[in-house]
Amino acid sequence: MNEFILEMRNITKxxxxxxxxxxxxxxxxxxxxxxxxxxxxxxxxxxxxVLSGIYPYGTYxxxxxxxxxxxxxxxxxxxxxxxxxxxHQELALIPYLSIGENIFLGNEVSKNNFINWDETHLKSxxxxxxxxxxxxxxxxIKDIGVGKQQLVEIAKALAQNVKLLILDExxxxxxxxxxxxxxxxxxxxxxxxxxSILISHKLNEILKISDSITIIRDGSTIETLNKGDTDISxxxxxxxxxxxxxxxxxxxxxxxxxKVVFEVKNWTVYDPLVEDKKVIDDVNINVRKGEIVGxxxxxxxxxxxxxxxxxxxxxxxxxxxxxxxxxxxIILKNVREAINNGLAYVTEDRKSAGLVLMQDIRSNISLANxxxxxxxxxxxxxxxxxxxxxxxxxxxxxSSSIFQNTGNLSGGNQQKVVLSKWIFTDPEVLILDExxRxxxxxxxxxxxxxxxxxxxxxKSIIFISSELPEILGICDRVYVMNEGKIVGELSKKExxxxxxxxxxxxxxxxxx
Amino acid sequence: MDVIKNLFKKNIRQYAMLIALVVxxxxxxxxxxxxxxxxxxxxxxxxxxxxxxxxxIGMTLTILTGGNIDLSVGSLCALIGAIAGxxxxxxxxxxxxxxxxxxxxxxxxxxxxxxxxxxxxxxAFIVTLAGMLLFRGLTVTMLKGLTxxxxxxxxxxxxxxxxxxxxxxxxxxxxxxAIIVGVIxxxxxxxxxxxxxxxxxxxxFIVSSITFFIIQxxxxxxxxxxxxxxxxxxxxxPIALVFIGTLIVVYTIFTTRTVPGRYLYAMGGNEKAxxxxxxxxxxxxxxxxxxxxxxxxxxxxxFASRIxxxxxxxxxxxxxxxxxxxxxxxxxxxxxIGTIPGAIIxxxxxxxxxxxxxxxxxxxxxxxxxxxxxxxxxxxFDVISKMKSKS
Numbered sequence: 001m002n003e004f005i006l007e008m009r010n011i012t013k014x015x016x017x018x019x020x021x022x023x024x025x026x027x028x029x030x031x032x033x034x035x036x037x038x039x040x041x042x043x044x045x046x047x048x049x050v051l052s053g054i055y056p057y058g059t060y061x062x063x064x065x066x067x068x069x070x071x072x073x074x075x076x077x078x079x080x081x082x083x084x085x086x087x088h089q090e091l092a093l094i095p096y097l098s099i100g101e102n103i104f105l106g107n108e109v110s111k112n113n114f115i116n117w118d119e120t121h122l123k124s125x126x127x128x129x130x131x132x133x134x135x136x137x138x139x140x141i142k143d144i145g146v147g148k149q150q151l152v153e154i155a156k157a158l159a160q161n162v163k164l165l166i167l168d169e170x171x172x173x174x175x176x177x178x179x180x181x182x183x184x185x186x187x188x189x190x191x192x193x194x195x196s197i198l199i200s201h202k203l204n205e206i207l208k209i210s211d212s213i214t215i216i217r218d219g220s221t222i223e224t225l226n227k228g229d230t231d232i233s234x235x236x237x238x239x240x241x242x243x244x245x246x247x248x249x250x251x252x253x254x255x256x257x258x259k260v261v262f263e264v265k266n267w268t269v270y271d272p273l274v275e276d277k278k279v280i281d282d283v284n285i286n287v288r289k290g291e292i293v294g295x296x297x298x299x300x301x302x303x304x305x306x307x308x309x310x311x312x313x314x315x316x317x318x319x320x321x322x323x324x325x326x327x328x329x330i331i332l333k334n335v336r337e338a339i340n341n342g343l344a345y346v347t348e349d350r351k352s353a354g355l356v357l358m359q360d361i362r363s364n365i366s367l368a369n370x371x372x373x374x375x376x377x378x379x380x381x382x383x384x385x386x387x388x389x390x391x392x393x394x395x396x397x398x399s400s401s402i403f404q405n406t407g408n409l410s411g412g413n414q415q416k417v418v419l420s421k422w423i424f425t426d427p428e429v430l431i432l433d434e435x436x437r438x439x440x441x442x443x444x445x446x447x448x449x450x451x452x453x454x455x456x457x458x459k460s461i462i463f464i465s466s467e468l469p470e471i472l473g474i475c476d477r478v479y480v481m482n483e484g485k486i487v488g489e490l491s492k493k494e495x496x497x498x499x500x501x502x503x504x505x506x507x508x509x510x511x512x
Numbered sequence: 513m514d515v516i517k518n519l520f521k522k523n524i525r526q527y528a529m530l531i532a533l534v535v536x537x538x539x540x541x542x543x544x545x546x547x548x549x550x551x552x553x554x555x556x557x558x559x560x561x562x563x564x565x566x567x568x569i570g571m572t573l574t575i576l577t578g579g580n581i582d583l584s585v586g587s588l589c590a591l592i593g594a595i596a597g598x599x600x601x602x603x604x605x606x607x608x609x610x611x612x613x614x615x616x617x618x619x620x621x622x623x624x625x626x627x628x629x630x631x632x633x634x635x636a637f638i639v640t641l642a643g644m645l646l647f648r649g650l651t652v653t654m655l656k657g658l659t660x661x662x663x664x665x666x667x668x669x670x671x672x673x674x675x676x677x678x679x680x681x682x683x684x685x686x687x688x689x690a691i692i693v694g695v696i697x698x699x700x701x702x703x704x705x706x707x708x709x710x711x712x713x714x715x716x717f718i719v720s721s722i723t724f725f726i727i728q729x730x731x732x733x734x735x736x737x738x739x740x741x742x743x744x745x746x747x748x749x750p751i752a753l754v755f756i757g758t759l760i761v762v763y764t765i766f767t768t769r770t771v772p773g774r775y776l777y778a779m780g781g782n783e784k785a786x787x788x789x790x791x792x793x794x795x796x797x798x799x800x801x802x803x804x805x806x807x808x809x810x811x812x813x814x815f816a817s818r819i820x821x822x823x824x825x826x827x828x829x830x831x832x833x834x835x836x837x838x839x840x841x842x843x844x845x846x847x848x849i850g851t852i853p854g855a856i857i858x859x860x861x862x863x864x865x866x867x868x869x870x871x872x873x874x875x876x877x878x879x880x881x882x883x884x885x886x887x888x889x890x891x892x893f894d895v896i897s898k899m900k901s902k903s
Binding site: 311312314334335336338339345347352353354355356357358359363366367368370371374377378379381382385386401421 | 711712715770771772777781782786787789790792848849
């Protein structure tokens, strides 16, 4: 018996323009729980997708040795056959099918294509007992909570005789009790000889159950810590996760900050789909004239939800709280009113919510402020073209002309079109949600320069980002969010990667 | 030359359909030994297919919002015809008043369907399928399964009347009013094109080469005048054509030049982005369906006037002709792409096929099959050409 069930050697994976993984090495011991940690975008999920065959053999370089043999998985089915099971952050269950049907989906208990339902439910029952889920196997997935759904996913993996179980942020959407159940289940499975790879942001969980920890940063393995032979502490791990040097990636900027122009008080928002689930909990924030305020936090901490609920209730239910602009309370019932009151929101998802990809640069730029270039509802084409040309030059949008479809532009240039659209509405408060996501370093620098320029023009900027260096590089003040709450407010001086991470960790502890 | 190539490439879809239309026309012109483009038949072609033009205009708007279609328009045409028949033939109501009542009722029906589609968000396919059954049922009930006829002459004139010749043809058999209208429209067209060109040049934008510009104008002016000459050689300008022409112009301007028109395209292109840009997409969707119902009423009145009766079988499959016209004319089944002129070209393709095959004596069974194949070919061409441009 080999000591290591899995060895991934020198894995390199390229995406157009980005090196997602750079010579990554990972060794997982048989029967261990191995944690994989790193910041958002460090490459954890990509690595697991390589392992499970989602990125097929040939699209990456390096070798995967599993159970002593080299494996070239062409698809997920291939990896499943050898006993590798992956459970994604977004669950892959079908809501309107029963638990039993989901467990054996794609792996049906059948003879000559006829499904044996009795056998299916009998086997499901056994598996549900194993994972500690007390539900009837005929219950539909949509009628059980997320925590239980996770257990169904694990049961599904067990049904395929899984030997190596990969879990991507399994507890991100779970409450305390469900998380503990899940972690205990992993320990039980370990007794049965099942190896697990656990991806998580929650350091306390990782320290509790894992035997080894591999830290990934910027697509490279930094180090692997083993229980027992090294001194493992949260501080040690955080340092490993964030410790990178900062060079001149940000334009220098001297802020000219005025008085408070925008305030949100006691803001509470409920999930539009899940009854009684608070997404934003009593948030109080303010922004000054000419100030760039960062919102830091992990994925799912509620930053986007906060921004969209403020922006004319574009998200959420039962919204309560006050919005105060220039000392006066304003009520924003819809997006149009928010725009008319000087708000702008640049979405984190420019392709699906920011641009009309099948239309040209010109129509996209004018879309949110057509009234400005029209008389009696008739659009003045010539004015529109002039406006588009002006922004194309000002923001340096690289394109053949303003008549080029936005769908054919690069990410950075698409983002500039979205920014143009919102700058054209002449907002006083600009909310930027992950404005540099998925764009290259050069374009990032340009976007930072634009943001600085807007602040200098007296606009107030709310800057949401999951990249800590970026937050530290350009923000004048930072709010830290976690689980729908503001858990820290740091001045530029106080803010550092460690201090922000500590705010998040501390609030996680307090919840416990 | 490159400019022409580029322009051609960019608008290949529209030009392709235009070329297809011309090819189909030449084919039938030869096959029917010249009957297709006899002045009388040209007028007939317009009057016969008047309802397709009007319905295709409304349908273009609904398809733009996101590939939504309206299946109820055929039944709605029949229902409005039945109501017009009951009011005018049975109750002897004033024709104008009756028409106004019909249009108002269509507005209410549009509000009804628009409410379910836009605010409750039941898929348009389902709401209008229900409407299709509901309105057909109401039509048959109202007419007790019988046909009401004939309409008084004033009502018939909507589809059979012509603008009288104020010049009396100067002693010839030609209708000079039609010829003069053709000339006026040509002049207006040239003036508007020139004005736009000069304005764009002044603002420093690239315009097409002067040769290309002149060729384009000459062709279009020629077609306009040829068309009006044909009309003049028969009985002049049909009154129905005045309605149809006005609707085409108004809706073309609406979709290309106005703010609400832009909202239609933005919503169909990406509803999420449109919403986040402050567009009330529910309202846009709602008014699209109200508009469709009113246009369906206009088509219904025109059709009742043409067949000079209110029949429970009126308007069968009209919705399919209209939807087909839009897709042949380049509308995207996913929304956000499509034009009124495109839909009109599509309607003409449908119309010429209908008319040409009828002259040739092709049975209605084969006519249907051939129209089905033409629709599939047109959309397949669209999808395949997009695949090519992507790779």
